[in-house]
Amino acid sequence: MARKTLPGFGLSMGITVAWLSALVLLPLAALAWKAAAQGPAAWAAQILSRRTAHALLLSFGGATLAALIDTLLGLLLAWVLVRYRFPTRRLCDALIDLPFALPTAVAGIALTALYAPNGWIGRLLKPLGVQVAYTQLGVLLAMVFVGLPFVVRTLQPVLESLGHEVEEAAYTLGASRWQRFRRVLLPLLTPTLLTGFALALARAAGEYGSVIYLSGNLPMRTEIVPLLIVQQIDSGGDTGPAAVLGALMLVFSLLALLLIHRLQAWSSRWRQAH
Amino acid sequence: MAPGPLMDGTHFMVARRPASWGATALRWLLIGAAMLCIGGLLLLPLLAVFIEALSRGWTVFAVALADPDAQAAVRLTLTVAAIAVPANMLFGLAAAWSIAHYQFRGKSWLNALIDLPFAVSPVVAGLIYVLVYGSYGWFGGWLEAHGLRVIFAVPGLVLATMFVSMPFVARELIPLMQAQGSEEEAAARTLGAGGWQIFFRITLPKIRWALLYGVLLCNARSMGEFGAVSVVSGHLPGLTNTLPLQVDQVYNGGRSDAITSAFALASLLALLTLVTLLIKRLLEWRHGDALARSARQ
Numbered sequence: 001m002a003r004k005t006l007p008g009f010g011l012s013m014g015i016t017v018a019w020l021s022a023l024v025l026l027p028l029a030a031l032a033w034k035a036a037a038q039g040p041a042a043w044a045a046q047i048l049s050r051r052t053a054h055a056l057l058l059s060f061g062g063a064t065l066a067a068l069i070d071t072l073l074g075l076l077l078a079w080v081l082v083r084y085r086f087p088t089r090r091l092c093d094a095l096i097d098l099p100f101a102l103p104t105a106v107a108g109i110a111l112t113a114l115y116a117p118n119g120w121i122g123r124l125l126k127p128l129g130v131q132v133a134y135t136q137l138g139v140l141l142a143m144v145f146v147g148l149p150f151v152v153r154t155l156q157p158v159l160e161s162l163g164h165e166v167e168e169a170a171y172t173l174g175a176s177r178w179q180r181f182r183r184v185l186l187p188l189l190t191p192t193l194l195t196g197f198a199l200a201l202a203r204a205a206g207e208y209g210s211v212i213y214l215s216g217n218l219p220m221r222t223e224i225v226p227l228l229i230v231q232q233i234d235s236g237g238d239t240g241p242a243a244v245l246g247a248l249m250l251v252f253s254l255l256a257l258l259l260i261h262r263l264q265a266w267s268s269r270w271r272q273a274h
Numbered sequence: 275m276a277p278g279p280l281m282d283g284t285h286f287m288v289a290r291r292p293a294s295w296g297a298t299a300l301r302w303l304l305i306g307a308a309m310l311c312i313g314g315l316l317l318l319p320l321l322a323v324f325i326e327a328l329s330r331g332w333t334v335f336a337v338a339l340a341d342p343d344a345q346a347a348v349r350l351t352l353t354v355a356a357i358a359v360p361a362n363m364l365f366g367l368a369a370a371w372s373i374a375h376y377q378f379r380g381k382s383w384l385n386a387l388i389d390l391p392f393a394v395s396p397v398v399a400g401l402i403y404v405l406v407y408g409s410y411g412w413f414g415g416w417l418e419a420h421g422l423r424v425i426f427a428v429p430g431l432v433l434a435t436m437f438v439s440m441p442f443v444a445r446e447l448i449p450l451m452q453a454q455g456s457e458e459e460a461a462a463r464t465l466g467a468g469g470w471q472i473f474f475r476i477t478l479p480k481i482r483w484a485l486l487y488g489v490l491l492c493n494a495r496s497m498g499e500f501g502a503v504s505v506v507s508g509h510l511p512g513l514t515n516t517l518p519l520q521v522d523q524v525y526n527g528g529r530s531d532a533i534t535s536a537f538a539l540a541s542l543l544a545l546l547t548l549v550t551l552l553i554k555r556l557l558e559w560r561h562g563d564a565l566a567r568s569a570r571q
Contacts, residue, residue: 005460005463005464006375006376006456006459006460006463006469006472007463007468007469007472008371008375008469008473009372009375009376011368011469012367012368012369012371012372012375013368013372013376013378015364015365015368015369016365016368016369016372016384019365019368019369019440020384020387020388023433023436023437023440024387024390024391024437024440025387026406027402027403027405027406027437028402030402030405030406030411030412031398031401031402031405034405073311076304076307076308076311077308077311077312079304080304080305080307080308081308084301084304084305086305088309092308092309092312094551094555095312095316095317095320096312096316097551097554098316098319098320098547098551099316100491101491101494101498101547101550101551101554102319102320102498102543102544102547103497103498103499103500103518103540103543103547104396104498104500104501104518105500105518105519105521105522105540106323106498106518106521106540106543106544106547107319109323109521109525109533109536109537109540110319110320110322110323110326110540111319113322113326113533113537114318114319114322120318120322121314121318144315145315145316145319148315148316157567177296177297177300202393205395206393206394206395206396206397206398207395207501208395208396208397208500208501208504209396209500209501209504209518213525226395226396226397226398226501229397229398229401229505230397230504230505233400233401233404233505238410239401239404239405239408239410239411242401242404243401243405246397246398246401246402249394249395249397249398250394250398253390253393253394253395253398254390254393256393257386257389257390257393258386260393261386261389
């Protein structure tokens, strides 16, 4: 390629590598080193404590469930925004980006204002016996909120590029609406849906600001892993226990990132093949 | 669904009419469900911020914004963004130049590494800097011996903010510059142009809207970041509280008008969000073909 002719390789590569080393690799190495230095006993004590085990279950279980809900809602939203024309469509489309752009702390207190027992929506749910704020349902709701745009924005360009041809072919062959969706569209969208699911999952599992206000942070009930990390750092002293939890979260993030890259590659191959 | 071109009009009417009632009903059912979802889950929280902020009238709103600690928080947020955003713009340009114009080993690893801050929990992003620069961290002792503070001080806020907002410019520029290729730059080179001349005369005009787009999103994240800066801030009012941290502290402060005051400060951030989304839409609408989204398809 243009390695010989185009100048600037040394400078641009130098800045890029220096930047990533100082800001990403060195601090991540510090985390790995600190976590490894804790030894198996400290790891076991940290992970097996009931409070941490509960937080791990809520963070990863809740994020999985939230990402599933996001996938279903995201499919609905992307489908409606791409295929139908209706008033306020452009406004609706612009609002999808809101969880990306709204600071998480602002989203957190706004969701609490809506879903607290005396809040706008919480007041309506109370007679039905449903409480969202300060319960695991609140954690789930905040996680659904932050993950939603990932699924919609991943699906939209793919739905646009699919066009109507495949479905029309199925239509002329006599396929019913449900068959066209289930047998034609869904298989074509599978890699994209999985990519959106993985992105939403990674975001929801690590989310902090949007969750902590609505969850109420009740030990053994609504505490998430990032909150435990913050509490352990704020308590001062040894950062070892926080490093163990941080390393766990980091390994999860790396696996999610690897999975997302694989899924994106599969998704583009899949689309070219069909 | 539109009929195939081989069907004539009569057949179309006959084939279509029985299905059309169901199709129309389903269509509006889906649109209704989508609008309910967007309205309830996305629009309502945004409205809640502004309505809660003004729920006790303009006086409480103005008093909350006039608070010296709140104003210090606004200044600190602007300062942190004024360092982090240009820095990440420089990084994004360098990363995109090297990845788009050259072939080298480990390129896909480099590409994946740039995405990493998006996947890492913001809390972990703060923690890793505590482990390097905190009192018990790798350089903590050396820093203390020289009277320098990074953690629980402004440099830590800048570092954590730079980490979380790092990929925005690079992610926007890399796919676009890869799609544009190196031919025009190579042609300028054979005509005798120098490196900076090529960058400013050839590359920059081709990527300026995408660069602005990336900077816009990078800035929104820098000013709105909460989790990462929360870990490294130490929460000293007037000193190390950025605006989102100040919102948190006022909200949990327990004063009688705490919630309303917190929402008043939060409304500034919500306003920033609205302006960001508006400019983003404008860029997508006016210059959509010069953004990375057109290169990806």
